[in-house]
Amino acid sequence: xxxxxxxxxxxxxxxxxxxxxxxxxxxxxxxxxxxxxxxxxxxxxxxxxxxxxxxxxxxxxxxxxxxxxxxxxxxxxxxxxxxxxxxxxxxxxxxxxxxxxxxxxxxxxxxxxxxxxxxxxxxxxxxxxxxxxxxxxxxxxxxxxxxxxxxxxxxxxxxxxxxxxxxxxxxxxxxxxxxxxxxxxxxxxxxxxxxxxxxxxxxxxxxxxxxxxxxxxxxxxxxxxxx
Amino acid sequence: xxxxxxxxxxxxxxxxxxxxxxxxxxxxxxxxxxxxxxxxxxxxxxxxxxxxxxxxxxxxxxxxxxxxxxxxxxxxxxxxxxxxxxxxxxxxxxxxxxxxxxxxxxxxxxxxxxxxxxxxxxxxxxxxxxxxxxxxxxxxxxxxxxxxxxxxxxxxxxxxxxxxxxxxxxxxxxxxxxxxxxxxxxxxxxxxxxxxxxxxxxxxxxxxxxxxxxxxxxxxxxxxxxx
DNA sequence: GTGGCTGATTGATCAGTATCAAATCCCCCA
DNA sequence: TGGGGGATTTGATACTGATCAATCAGCCAC
Numbered sequence: 431x432x433x434x435x436x437x438x439x440x441x442x443x444x445x446x447x448x449x450x451x452x453x454x455x456x457x458x459x460x461x462x463x464x465x466x467x468x469x470x471x472x473x474x475x476x477x478x479x480x481x482x483x484x485x486x487x488x489x490x491x492x493x494x495x496x497x498x499x500x501x502x503x504x505x506x507x508x509x510x511x512x513x514x515x516x517x518x519x520x521x522x523x524x525x526x527x528x529x530x531x532x533x534x535x536x537x538x539x540x541x542x543x544x545x546x547x548x549x550x551x552x553x554x555x556x557x558x559x560x561x562x563x564x565x566x567x568x569x570x571x572x573x574x575x576x577x578x579x580x581x582x583x584x585x586x587x588x589x590x591x592x593x594x595x596x597x598x599x600x601x602x603x604x605x606x607x608x609x610x611x612x613x614x615x616x617x618x619x620x621x622x623x624x625x626x627x628x629x630x631x632x633x634x635x636x637x638x639x640x641x642x643x644x645x646x647x648x649x650x651x652x653x654x655x656x657x
Numbered sequence: 658x659x660x661x662x663x664x665x666x667x668x669x670x671x672x673x674x675x676x677x678x679x680x681x682x683x684x685x686x687x688x689x690x691x692x693x694x695x696x697x698x699x700x701x702x703x704x705x706x707x708x709x710x711x712x713x714x715x716x717x718x719x720x721x722x723x724x725x726x727x728x729x730x731x732x733x734x735x736x737x738x739x740x741x742x743x744x745x746x747x748x749x750x751x752x753x754x755x756x757x758x759x760x761x762x763x764x765x766x767x768x769x770x771x772x773x774x775x776x777x778x779x780x781x782x783x784x785x786x787x788x789x790x791x792x793x794x795x796x797x798x799x800x801x802x803x804x805x806x807x808x809x810x811x812x813x814x815x816x817x818x819x820x821x822x823x824x825x826x827x828x829x830x831x832x833x834x835x836x837x838x839x840x841x842x843x844x845x846x847x848x849x850x851x852x853x854x855x856x857x858x859x860x861x862x863x864x865x866x867x868x869x870x871x872x873x874x875x876x877x878x879x880x881x882x883x884x
Numbered sequence: 885g886t887g888g889c890t891g892a893t894t895g896a897t898c899a900g901t902a903t904c905a906a907a908t909c910c911c912c913c914a
Numbered sequence: 915t916g917g918g919g920g921a922t923t924t925g926a927t928a929c930t931g932a933t934c935a936a937t938c939a940g941c942c943a944c
Contacts, residue, residue, distance in 0.1 A: 499806040507809035509802050521795040524788060530799060531806070553788075560787035561751060561780070567794045568748040572757060574801040575736050579726040579758070581808055582734035582848050586931070613892070621809050626931055628893050643892095643940080812900065840922070853901055855923050870910065 437468055441491040441540055448489055448515040450566040458558050467543045477533040477541065478519065484529050486543050487519040493539025494611050496618065499531045508618035510574065511536070513610070521567045523550055536615050581621050586630040589620045591654050594639065598651055605651055609644040664695055668718040668767055675716055675742040677793040685785050694770045704760040704768065705746065711756050713770050714746040720766025721838050723845065726758045735845035737801065738763070740837070748794045750777055763842050808848050813857040816847045818881050821866065825878055832878055836871040 437445070445451060451459060468491070471477065477488060477495060488495070490512045497510040497518060509531055512518045518533060523546060553559045580589050593616065598605040609616060617627035631641045637657060638649025648654055664672070672678060678686060695718070698704065704715060704722060715722070717739045724737040724745060736758055739745045745760060750773060780786045807816050820843065825832040836843060844854035858868045864884060865876025875881055 497802075499810065501810045505810060507806050509805050521798045523795070524792045525795045525799065530802065553791075554784060557781060557784055557787060560784060560791065564780075564787065564790050564794060565751045567791060567798055568750070568752045571748045571794055571798045571801060572752065574798060574805060575724075575757065578736050578801060578804055578808070578848075579734050581805070583726065583728045583732060585929095621805075623932055624892070625894085625933080629931085632893085850902055851922070852903080852924085856901085859923085 437491075438540075441468070441542075444491045444514045445489065445542060448517065449569060450489060450517045450520070450562055453565070454558055454562055458552075458556055458562075461552060461556075462544070462549070462559070465545060465548045468540065469543060470540050471535045471538065473535055473537045473539075475535045477535065478529050479532050480529055482529050484519060484522040484527050484546060486545050487517060487522065487549070488533075488544070489517045489542040490514050491540040491542055494536040494615065495533055495539060495541070496536050496615065497531050497533050498618070506618075508621070510570070510577075511611075511615060511619045517566050520544075520549075520563060521570065522546070523553065523563065536611060577621075586620070586622055586626050587633045588657065589622070590627065590630040591634060591637075591639075591657060593620060594634075594646060594648060595651070595654055598648060603650055603652065605648045607646050607648075609646065613644075664718075665767075668695070671718045671741045672716065672769060675744065676796060677716060677744045677747070677789055680792070681785055681789055685779075685783055685789075688779060688783075689771070689776070689786070692772060692775045695767065696770060697767050698762045698765065700762055700764045700766075702762045702766075704762065705756050706759050707756055709756050711746060711749040711754050711773060713772055714744060714749065714776070715760075715771070716744045716769040717741050718767040718769055721763040721842065722760055722766060722768070723763050723842065724758050724760050725845070733845075735848070737797070737804075738842060738846045744793050747771075747776075747790065748797065749773070750780065750790065763838060804848075813847070813849055813853050814860045815884065816849070817854065817857040818861060818864075818866075818884060820847060821861075821873060821875060822878070822881060825875060830877055830879065832875045834873050834875075836873065840871075 445463075446459075451462065454462070466489075471493075478486075480499060492514055494514075495512040495516075495518065496508055497512065498506045498508045500506055510518070519529060522529070549559070553563055580592060584592065594607065597607045613627055614624045617624045620627065622630070631639065634654075637653050639654065640647040640649070672690075673686075678689065681689070693716075698720075705713075707726060719741055721741075722739040722743075722745065723735055724739065725733045725735045727733055737745070746756060749756070776786070780790055807819065811819065821834065824834045840854055841851045844851045847854065849857070858866065861881075864880050866881065867874040867876070
């Protein structure tokens with residue numbers, strides 16, 4: 431775990447385009463960025479654990495971070511997967527003071543860390559930052575509500591189809607996309623065991639979906655929409 | 658559907674204790690309340706529908722409101738159930754401009770309606786209101802994240818046990834609670850068909866849970882925690 | 885190139901829950 | 915207090931996805 435104040439150009443670009451920071455004016459931006467710390471983590475590293483005191487929230491600059499909860503027997507359930515540009519745990523700013531789930535890098539990752547108390551103080555006085563926080567938390571809420579609806583309404587192949595469609599250009603009859611992470615991570619996002627994801631992919635073959643490694647080819651996007 | 662500016666004492670008390678309004682100072686409170694409208698709705702009445710333009714958000718003063726999404730075949734999946742004091746759709750203030758799910762009263766209900774644009778204007782200038790919004794949306798986010806984890810980690814009887822425990826006083830070896838709504842609504846909240854809820858209750862009999870109508874008696878709270 | 889490791893697929897089985905149908909219960913109101 | 919009708923329970927069955935085990939594929943280091 432390497433911690434520094436330095437920021438690569440690439441990471442800086444991601445940070446500036448992150449929904450949480452994108453709409454901010456210069457002074458707010460400078461104040462926020464002056465208080466953040468950057469760290470680079472190896473794969474499978476815990477960023478924070480359920481029950482720990484919530485001292486900071488994070489923005490993913492590179493890699494993917496998995497938020498999940500554990501059952502008593504040690505089974506894991508993914509709650510959210512954060513991609514570059516996403517923040518996480520920022521919704522604890524004005525409510526709980528303890529993390530409610532675990533966060534683990536799914537692969538080597540770079541994160542920006544924001545001290546809760548410092549941002550809380552900023553947000554109190556800067557309506558622009560407050561607004562950015564509302565927008566960030568709202569976006570997460572929309573995502574989790576979608577997740578609940580997907581889990582409850584759709585079967586595994588349908589959820590996989592929805593995911594593929596969400597990453598396809600809206601038009602065109604065929605498409606090819608590349609998964610940005612391992613299939614086991616996608617399985618967790620969709621609430622599936624890896625075996626179930628695999629079977630879902632193979633059941634989508636009959637509607638023209640071909641999978642090779644991380645490459646997914648869709649023969650007929652419209653046909654995929656219908657199941 | 659009866660719409661008025663009048664507010665019963667009971668409804669007023671609920672409103673003042675609602676998490677969204679509870680922390681506000683007097684001037685913010687007055688401004689917010691001066692722009693809200695009260696309406697009384699019969700059971701099963703749609704408050705808003707997926708796809709409609711998001712012109713307002715609501716606070717439940719009495720009764721329960723079910724947020725749900727429909728599949729193409731007409732199956733329903735509950736996403737959230739709002740009790741007296743809960744707001745809903747307030748997270749669309751600074752993001753989407755279209756409702757993402759349907760809202761329907763589960764029984765006769767009284768709601769306070771807040772105009773989106775008006776509150777948006779207020780929030781821009783009043784950090785106290787912005788903070789209240791962050792807190793309200795954050796609370797919802799915590800709730801939906803819990804919901805995902807529950808769905809994915811626990812079986813039907815476990816989810817029912819969790820629900821019962823969440824409404825039991827923390828101490829004591831036995832307890833008796835009364836469901837504040839129909840069992841079919843609880844089933845939806847837990848992501849179950851009504852039949853599955855019924856079977857879950859009966860499987861909990863062996864750990865000392867007795868159900869008669871809306872009354873649930875728990876013989877041994879601690880025993881319930883262990884499954 | 886060739887082990888060796890990790891991740892993915894496939895097969896077999898099983899647990900959990902949805903669904904449909906029928907019987908029963910409960911609650912409200914006349 | 916006695917229906918009456920919606921809500922709930924119960925039974926039978928089918929289906930979905932989890933789990934366990936074994937095989938396979940890809941990738942890296944040597």
